[in-house]
Amino acid sequence: MDRWAGKVAVVTGASSGIGAAIVEGLVEAGVQVVGLARRLEKLQALAASLEGTPGKLYPRKCDVQKEEELLDAFKWVKAELGGVDILVNNAGVSKYKKLIEEDVHSLRNILEVNVLAMAISIREAVASMKSRNVEGYIININSILGHASSPRTNYPTSIYAPSKYAVTALTETVRKELAADPTNKIKITSISPGLVKTDIMQASGVPNADKYFEAAAHLEPKNIADAMLYVLGTRSIVQVTELTICPAAKHLSTKSG
Structure with missing residues (x-):
């Protein structure tokens, strides 16, 4: 990780859960991190908690679903910090509803956040890296549902799994496009976690979400951040x-039977 000290990273969905853990890992490794999220106050609190560490967190309010805000964020990074060296596409949303019963607004929201914002961010990051001829890294936070979709009947996820399949294809497409350039210095990785204990359950409307993890084997956000640091x-x-990461069965609660 030494070669990334002092470099600039952009992390989307950085205010909580996996995103916050990734920010912490990068800042502690000496990286200058621009955290993008809608909840600026949470980003600011995270930045305050990281004061005194080798790196720094620059909180920036940004709704990745809004193209103008996303592009403005990359413009700010270029103007204030010179450009992006690491991009971690972490922002993602889901919904507790059957796909066959969904409304267009919800479908569009998931696709715009999980896929379109990721594609735009990759485009902007690659342009920044190539314009400066630097070594760069792009990490897409995917899901095991992006490889083998088997939603349980009691836990519908709308178009979330298809959107993660798109992330799998998007990552491979970009990897091949980059590999076609003999001067390329940019790498790209998909990290696909199993169930991670974050607030996505509450956000997607899962009933009794606060008790969901009591009987389900799960990972912690730091496990994904550690995987990200390994890849870098x-x-x-x-x-x-x-890189696919699943919880070990032994971590099942005794309440799971």
Whole structure:
């Protein structure tokens, strides 16, 4: 990780859960992190908690679903910090509803956040990295549902799984486009976690979400942040295309039977 100290990272969905854990890991490693999220107050609180660490968090209010705000964020990074060296696409939304019963607004919201905002961010980051001819890294936070969709009947996820399938294809498409350039210095990785204990359950409207994790084997946000740091720490000749992380069965609560 030493080569990334002092470099600039952009992390979307940075105010809580996996995003906040990723921010903490990067800042503690000496990276200058621009955290993007809608909840500025949570970003500011996170920045305050990280004071005195080797890196720094720059909180920036941004709704990635709004293209103008997303583009303005990358413009700010270029003007104030010179450009982006690491992009972590973490922002994502889901909804507790059957796909066959969904409304267009909700479908559009999930696709715009989970797929379109990611594609725009990658485009802007690659342009920044290539314009400066620097070593760069793009990490897309995916899901195991982006590889083998098997939603349980009691836990519908709307168009979330299809959107994560798109992330899998998007990552591979960009990897091949980058590989076609013999001068390329940019790597891209998909990290696909299993169930992680975050507030996405509450946000998506899952009934009794606060008790959901009591009987379900799950990961913690830091586990995903550690995976991200591992990927960033690989040598330049190593390309981790996909990293899938699942909770060990032994972490099931005794209440699970």
